[in-house]
Amino acid sequence: MFQILVVDDDKNTRRLLRAVLESEHYTVFTASGGEEALAVMDREHVDLVIVDIMMPQMDGYALTSLLRSSNLELPILMVTAKQLPEDRKHGFLVGTDDYMTKPIDEEELLLRIKALLRRARIASERRIVIGDVELDYDTMTVTRGDEVQVLPQKEFLLLFKLLSYPGKIFTRIQLMDEIWGNESETGWETVTVHIGRLRKRFEGWKEFELQSVRGLGYRAVKKS
DSSP states (O other): OOOEEEESHHHHHHHHHHHHHHTOOOOEEEEHHHHHHHOOOOOOOSSSSEESSOOSOOHHHHHHHHHHHOOOOOOOOEEESOOSSHHHHHHHHTTEEEEEEEEOOHHHHHHHHHHHHHHHHHHTEEEEEEEEEEEETTTTTEEEEEEEEOOOOOHHHHHHHHHSSOOOBBBBHHHHIIIIOTTTOOTTTHHHHHHHHHHHHTTTSSEEEEEEEETTTTEEOOOO
């Protein structure tokens, strides 16, 4: 089972989060500040960190920045009373993966944690499994049963990105920037062309579908 570290200087918040997370069968460690959190991580494996921002000595920003500078890629979720846009931006700039404001909606918190853990698993395993279909990032292959398709790099990266976030809408510009890069001289129309190729390649596959969302962009929908 996943192990989660809750870092917050408020005792009642630590108790609440422990109860919520343990009700979903997560193993929970707690720390009242950044230094204590680092000590916990020295002796325990941690899959995800929930961190408050406003803590004495080492605040949540500093802890997150330190973890990222140490090349730790585990998911970090900031849960804080700081609600201003600049606070949120600062959180993402220092390396948090997600940001929630207090008071906490417990159901939303659990959904966000599940999403973060799923993405972390995809990133570490470098593969996606949907029913009988498997995408392998290292070989850029899509396999279903005995059928193996080796995709061109851009097609594979586009499909892998969309299927990493099923249901999420990505604009053509977002996909262009991430897969082709900001410096690419290719127009965003190339995304449409590659989506068309992927649709033709996987036409009739029941496991997933690439959908156009009028005026917005594209999303992948898992069907099994």
